[in-house]
Amino acid sequence: MKFPRLSQYRTGGTSQHMKVGIPLPRTPDGRVYRFSPNENAYPRHFVIGNVVASVGLSKELRVRMKHEPHTKQTVCPYSGIVADDDAFIHPDDVKAALEIVKHAAAQDMQDAVSDIFRNAFKGSSSVKGPIRVTTDVKRSIPKPKPRFSRQDLMRKLVCDHCGRDYGLFAIGLFCPDCGAPNLRLHFSREAELVDDQVSLAKGIETEKEELAYRLLGNAHEDVLTAFEATLKAVYFYGKAQANVSPPKVGNDFQNIDKALRRFAELNLNPFAELTDPEMAALLLNIQKRHIIGHNLGVVDDKFATHANDAKVGETVGLVGADIQQFAAIGQKVVDGLDAWLCGSPSPTVNHSPLLMTIKEPTVDPDDPKNLRALDLQLSLLARKVAVWVAEHCTDGSRGFVDASKLRKEFKDNSEVELEEAVAELATDGFVEISHFSGGGLTNFRPLLDLYLTFDGPAFGRDPVADTVTVTELALARPDSVRGEELLAQTGWDLRRFNPIFEHIAAQIPDRGVRRYLGTKLSVSSLHLLAEDRVQLKRFVARLKS
Ligand SMILES: [Zn+2]
Known part of the structure; x- marks a missing residue:
């Protein structure tokens, strides 16, 4: 076979x-x-x-x-x-x-x-004898x-x-x-986000002072969270390298003394490069975090001993510059850890990652819709024909393609090239060629996979998301689901709805799918048994996962 x-x-x-x-x-x-x-x-x-x-x-x-x-x-x-x-x-x-x-x-x-x-049964339509054999071998x-x-x-x-x-x-x-090592890249990305939050807080008018304070508080917290997570990740890596299973560390990395003791196990002092004022600022910021997070920003005795200008009972001051300084000190520590991971410092320390030349996506004049990016084996011409078919189908019900219009659109391509493109689409299950009436360009029509794959580039919509929407609407109904009603509920046109409803119908056995000739819908209604509903729920879960 x-x-x-x-x-x-x-x-x-x-x-x-x-x-x-x-x-x-x-x-x-x-x-x-x-x-x-x-x-x-x-x-x-x-x-x-x-x-x-x-x-x-x-x-x-x-x-x-x-x-x-x-x-x-x-x-x-x-x-x-x-x-x-x-x-x-x-x-x-x-x-x-x-x-x-x-x-x-x-x-x-x-x-x-x-x-x-x-x-x-080729050519046989047996009418001899009492038993009549009908040969219905229409391909489903x-x-x-x-x-x-x-x-x-x-x-x-x-x-x-x-x-x-x-x-x-x-x-x-x-x-x-x-x-x-990309550790410093991670941290600088966090620092950039924190910078954005600080700018946002600066832009808030003075009457919304509390909102600005909260925004700065969140930014400040984000620096500590990122700093703590980074220290922890490096510590666990160091332990794994030494073949030691990681101990429970709790909040140890929110406290400089405890963090120092942890890193001493790896013969490493992550804060060795910090100057005294930097170390003092780091300690103060960690204390500030504690006051803002656990004491609603009100200065207590312990904090007052760290900060000369803070008075017990007052709200701890927090300005954008504090947060940026906190992030910069954190970055210096992380840069050191990043070097420790491989034994040499990154030459990118003084470069902003934003200065990196990101390749501009090049637009190929032959392929303005970037169809080559679709993960398919098809030639560019076959892809273009498929998009054209999607665009020129008016109702999404797999009607035969008007070959004269197709030829006109692709007049720069020979008949042989076009036939081959259509054959490619047929090979990959995007169109069906009717060989009974000669085949070739004159007789082919789209299959469901053509709509599901090329409606995206043709109309800028996502057939997978559409399928999820309609399946969920169908599942919200009792056992019988009428296509007309769902169509009205979505408010879509027929062209968008038909392939999606048929996609859903394809997930359940044919006994539950009703198709009536002469209606505008390719599938008229679905009758869902309990097991079909299970199938559809799993189908949605798979599409959403
Ligand atoms: Zn790399």
């Missing part, structure tokens, strides 16, 4: 023992999920994107890296271990790949069975490929050593590409 759909993913092996490679689903910004193979590297999950900045590789930068950038190995940003890219596959991507393979194999089987029946509509949603993470960074874009859940120590 042949597996044409499955074979598209084939990377090796034989037709009996096929080895397949499935492209990873991407986040809206084009990053893929990664998962550290190190069980102790909490939280393990991170996302990795493209190389987006050009950084001139100097000797000083290279010496801090774990290996040459952009190789087939990944570095765990949380623990620093290095392994082949394949070791970092996220469990969600394994599940997704299995579903994609299952879908391709099932569609191949379905086609093979239809072919067997079609050949068996292929089910759309499974789709998965992937989310970007809050902490987005671009490595200032190799230009790789990535995102983390928590403070990371290393760039996942080149392995250079």
Whole structure:
């Protein structure tokens, strides 16, 4: 038996023992999920994107890296271990790949069975004898490929050593590409955000003094939180390097004396480079944090001994400059720790990461919609034809394409080129060619996957988000779901609604799907049994995960 759909993913092996490679689903910004193979590297999950900045590789930068950038190995940003890219596959991507393979194999089987029946009954319409055999071997509509949603993470960074874009859940120590310490980059990103908060507070009018004070209080707290998290991450890394399981540290890193004792276990004094006035300012700021956080900003005895100008019972003063100074001292400490991680200081210490040349996304005049960025095997022409088909379909109900209009639009391409583009789309399940009436350009129509993939670039909307919306509306109803009612509820036009409702219908068995000829909807209604509702709930969960 042949597996044409499955074979598209084939990377090796034989037709009996096929080895397949499935492209990873991407986040809206084009990053893929990664998962550290190190069980102790909490939280393990991170996302990795493209190389987006050009950084001139100097000797000083290279010496801090774990290996040459952009190789087939990944570095765990949380623990620093290095392994082949394949070791970092996220469990969600394994599940997704299995579903994609299952879908391709099932569609191949379905086609093979239809072919067997079609050949068996070719030309036969037996009317001899009492039993009449009707040969209804109409191919059922292929089910759309499974789709998965992937989310970007809050902490987005671009490595200032190799230009790789990535995102983390928590403070990371290393760039996942080149392995250079990125600790100071993390902290300076936090400091930038704090700077923004300070500017925001400065812009508030004087009558809203309390609001400004609170904003500054939050910014001040953010500096300490980032500072504490960074110290803790480095301490845990040091313990792991010494093969010691991390002890409970509580709030130790909010207190300079306790932090010093912790780091002494690693023969390290993170504050060694600070001058006396810097050390005093650091201590004072940590005390201030305590007063603002736990004493509503009212000065107590202990604080009054630290700060000469503070009187017991008064509100502790907090100005933007204090916070910026706190962040700058924190940055100096973190810069030292960043150097400790690899044995040499970063040559980027005096560079603002904002000065890095981020590559401008280049607009190719041949591809203004950036269709090449779609993770597909199709040629650019096939992609353009698909977008054109999406744009020129008026009702989303998979009608045949007007070939004369298509030829006119693509008049610079030959008939052979266009036919090949359509054949590519058919190969990948985006269109269906009707071979009964000659095939080729004159007879093809879109399949559901064309709308689900190309409605995005064609209309700037997200069919996955639309599917979630409509599925949730459907699930909010009792067992019978009428398409007309949902259409009215969404307020969308038919073109937007039809493919989405059909996408939902494809998730449940055909017995629950009603299609009536002569109506404007491709699916008229759904009748959901308890097990269908379970299917749909899981479908939504998968799309939202
Ligand atoms: Zn890097």
